[in-house]
Amino acid sequence: MSHVYGVVPSRRLGRSLGVCTIPFKTCNYACVYCQLGRTTNMTNTRQTFYPPEEILSEARRFIEAHGEESFDVVTVVGEGEPTLYKPLDAIVRGLREMTGKPLVLITNGSLLFDRELVEEIKDFDIVMPTLDAKDEESFKRINRPFGKLTYEKVYKGLLDFSKEFKGEIWLEVMLIKDYNDSDGFLRELKKKIDQIKPARVYINVPARPPAESGIEVPSESAIEFARTLLNAESIENLPVSSFTTSEKEALDAVIEIIKRHPMSDKDIRSFVESQFKEESVTGLLKRLAENPNVEKKTYHGNNFYRYVLATRRSGG
Ligand code: SF4
Structure with a gap:
């Protein structure tokens, strides 16, 4: 199967059935910490990489073979950025016909200024965007976005989306030593996050090999400071054996x-x-x-x- 991968355990979501909508490492960011390595297909154009039915029929086959009781949520995720796929509403509708389990979208949040995309994803139960940067400079340094994307545009898209989305927003911050882990940086980031009012905030750290060298996990005290300041939970990696x-x-x-x-x-x-x-x-x-x-x-x-x-x- 290439679009659906088996059930992955997650402390945040329980047992998650992953549905991938895009080709490998297709993204509009080239984050320095990306555990998939460097972005090989950099694009900012939303495309129908595969017919919706191709993706949905794989999900259907998995659910028929393993039963709905084998997972707790369905997560639309990419080996890159899943919102580069369209039409995502066809995927949501198709999945809703197969299961009553919550539908989750994991995204870098970069395209939420796009009205067409916002319409397509409005029926997800949970959207999990990332916000690592506090301004243009840190955005360019950490996420290294596709040429035309600016921090202002991306952040405003996320903010506007947070006001109209009916489901829950669970925000994720990747904390990197000497990039975004100082007290001053985190206080600025907190102001941005507070405006979004996410239902939950999660802190992640680069525990697996990043795209670039020199990317390190912050000190325990910096992680603890961020956790307290942002009222966040840490993402613990579960054993892959499960x-x-x-x-x-x-x-x-x-x-x-x-x-x-x-x-x-x-x-x-x-x-x-x-x-x-x-x-x-x-x-x-x-x-x-x-x-x-x-x-x-x-x-x-x-x-x-x-x-x-x-x-x-x-x-x-
Ligand atoms: S947005 Fe995600 S997939 Fe894209 S480069 Fe960053 S970490 Fe990797």
Whole structure:
């Protein structure tokens, strides 16, 4: 399956069935912390990358095979930015016909100034946008947006959306050492967040290999300060071993996961040992290392594996 991936456990959402609407690493940002690596398909144009029925039929097949009781929410998410897909309202309508479970959209929030998009996503139950920057300078430094996007336009879009959206907004902040973790920066960011009045705020940190070097997790005291100031909760990473998959082969299952979520040696070992008991972990790690679509990176003393487009690797 390429648009639907198995149920992923999440402390925020419970068991989440992911629906991906866009091709790999298609985004209008190139965030320095992106765990998917550098943006290979930078675009700001919303497109029908796939017919809605292609995406929906995969979701239907998954739900028929595993039952509605196998997940708590359906999350529309991308290996990049899902709001670059249109028509998202067709996806929402189709999913509503299949399940009564809440529908969640995870987005970088960059296109909420677009009236057509706002109309398409109005029936989601929860929208989870990101806000890491407080002004144009920090926006350019952290999120490195597509040329025409300005902080003012993006922030105003988010603010206007927050006033008319009937569901809940859960805002996420990626906290990066020496980028946006100083007391002064966070106080300015708080003023921006307060105007949006999100139902919840979450703090994330770059715990997996980022797109750029020099991206580090802030100190415990900075994280604690941000948590208290923003009245936020931290996102804790759950063990990858508890992911479930619809893939029959261990290698395919690992590759499907690392497209969205890089895995360490340890993650792969516990995932394979819990779900593919017959498989040799050593043999699988060797095959992963030989796969041209898999990149191995060392971060904080651990080996991580993430998906890359083979053409990008061979092209340097
Ligand atoms: S973190 Fe999200 S918004 Fe930023 S570059 Fe990666 S996919 Fe795009």
